[in-house]
Structures are given as structure tokens and as C-alpha cells.
Amino acid sequence: MINVIIVPAFQDNYLWLFHRQGSDAAYAVDPGEAAPIEQALRKHRLQLAGILITHHHADHIGGVNALLQQRDIPVYGPLSSKIPAVSRPLADGDLLTLDGGEISFRVLAVPGHTLEHIAYFNPDEHLLFCGDTLFAAGCGRMFEGNPVQMQNSLQKLADLPADTTVYCAHEYTLANLKFALQVEQNNPALLARQQEAQRLRAANQPTVPSRLSLELATNPFLRVTQRAVIEAASAYNGRPVDSPAEVFAALRRWKDNF
Numbered sequence: 001m002i003n004v005i006i007v008p009a010f011q012d013n014y015l016w017l018f019h020r021q022g023s024d025a026a027y028a029v030d031p032g033e034a035a036p037i038e039q040a041l042r043k044h045r046l047q048l049a050g051i052l053i054t055h056h057h058a059d060h061i062g063g064v065n066a067l068l069q070q071r072d073i074p075v076y077g078p079l080s081s082k083i084p085a086v087s088r089p090l091a092d093g094d095l096l097t098l099d100g101g102e103i104s105f106r107v108l109a110v111p112g113h114t115l116e117h118i119a120y121f122n123p124d125e126h127l128l129f130c131g132d133t134l135f136a137a138g139c140g141r142m143f144e145g146n147p148v149q150m151q152n153s154l155q156k157l158a159d160l161p162a163d164t165t166v167y168c169a170h171e172y173t174l175a176n177l178k179f180a181l182q183v184e185q186n187n188p189a190l191l192a193r194q195q196e197a198q199r200l201r202a203a204n205q206p207t208v209p210s211r212l213s214l215e216l217a218t219n220p221f222l223r224v225t226q227r228a229v230i231e232a233a234s235a236y237n238g239r240p241v242d243s244p245a246e247v248f249a250a251l252r253r254w255k256d257n258f
């Protein structure tokens with residue numbers, strides 16, 4: 001069984017550490033900062049055995065060099081000139097095996113937020129590390145890709161098993177839910193989720209990880225084929241949109257200006 005540890009960093013980032021129950025070999029996902037990772041390793045008596053990167057933004061790779069200073073460990077990530085620290089480049093469909101073959105991840109190319117962005121899916125326990133592609137009740141901004149690419153990437157994640165646990169990289173949930181409720185005022189699952197997220201944040205608790213089934217029921221960016229979402233996107237757009245990519249593009253523009 002894989003144990004996943006949440007490591008808050010910066011203002012609203014979440015870094016992740018995971019290890020097999022009973023094994024002290026730990027892996028860091030997107031260590032934007034080294035100090036909180038080192039602290040978590042000490043606290044949980046773990047040894048850093050490798051680093052997984054999803055994309056090149058500084059808040060996802062900023063701590064890598066410091067973590068490598070005293071260690072000779074592999075850095076997995078997309079092949080990108082912007083991430084020179086990657087020693088084991090990965091591509092769509094690759095199977096990454098860790099901890100002596102005991103943990104495996106399927107690599108999914110998810111371009112859109114950045115062009116080289118990848119996600120890591122564990123097929124045994126249905127865990128997903130998705131960086132800045134899918135957020136709780138939202139998705140990342142489209143910095144490098146186009147709407148067709150990003151919507152395809154989100155669909156790829158939406159097609160994973162519904163019981164998948166989604167480990168995203170930011171605490172943006174309340175703001176995302178506010179926007180989602182503009183899109184779908186009458187979605188009861190969304191109203192219930194907002195209440196739960198407000199309760200968690202009031203208690204200073206993270207709202208992530210989330211479940212893919214909850215995202216499918218509440219995340220407008222995964223609901224681009226729902227009639228209410230298509231109608232809201234069309235109204236914002238000022239003319240009808242119907243293809244998933246067009247609906248997604250209208251929602252993303254709307255959210256960027258929200």
C-alpha cells in the first residue's frame with residue numbers, strides 16, 4: 001500500500017511525498033521547494049529515493065537542485081530543455097517502476113498548461129499526480145497549449161477509473177467552486193462540495209486530494225458535454241458552442257476573466 005504525505009509549500013502549493021507502507025524509500029512529486037520536503041523526510045524517517053516532475057514551472061522544480069546536493073538519485077520527468085535536472089526522461093505511455101519494482105506509474109502526456117506536461121497514474125491503487133492540469137473543481141491555465149490539446153488532456157484524466165484519488169498541486173478549490181457555481185447554479189453536488197470545502201478551509205485543512213468521481217460530478221472543465229454547462233458557456237461566449245474543445249475554450253476564457 002502506498003502512503004502519500006501532503007507537504008504544503010509557498011502560499012498555496014502542495015508538494016507530495018509517497019512511499020510504500022513499511023519501506024523508507026520515498027519519492028517527491030514536484031518539489032518546488034526543498035526545505036519542506038527535507039522536513040517531512042525527517043519527520044517521517046524516510047530517505048529520498050527519487051523525484052518525479054510534471055512540468056517545468058519554477059514552483060514545481062525549484063527545490064530539485066538543493067535536494068540533489070547530498071544525494072545521487074534519479075529525477076523522472078518530461079524531456080524538456082527547461083528541466084535540465086531530469087535524468088530519466090519519460091514519454092506518454094511509459095511505465096515507470098520505482099522502489100525495486102514494487103510501485104509503478106503509467107505516464108500520461110497532458111499538454112495544455114505547458115506543452116511538455118505529464119501526469120503519473122498508479123494503476124494498482126488508482127492514484128493520480130496531475131500537477132497543474134486538473135485541479136479540485138478546476139483546471140490549470142492554458143499557458144502553452146491550445147483548447148483542443150488541453151481538453152483532450154483533461155478527457156484523458158476523466159477516463160481514468162472513477163475511484164482514482166487526484167493529487168493536484170494547488171489549494172485553489174474555493175475559488176474554483178465559486179466559478180463552477182456561476183456555470184452550474186443548480187448542481188446539488190456542487191453546492192454540497194462548496195459546503196464541505198468551506199468547512200475544511202475554516203479548519204485550516206486541505207481540500208485535496210479529491211476523488212475523480214467528485215470531479216466528474218462538479219468540475220465544469222470535465223463537464224463540457226453536460227447541457228447546463230454547454231448553455232452557460234454559449235451564453236458567456238455570445239454564440240452557441242457545442243464541441244467539447246469549444247465549450248472548454250469558452251469556460252477557460254470565462255474563468256481567466258472571472
Ligand SMILES: [Zn+2]
Binds near residue numbers: 055057113132
Ligand atoms: Zn504550472
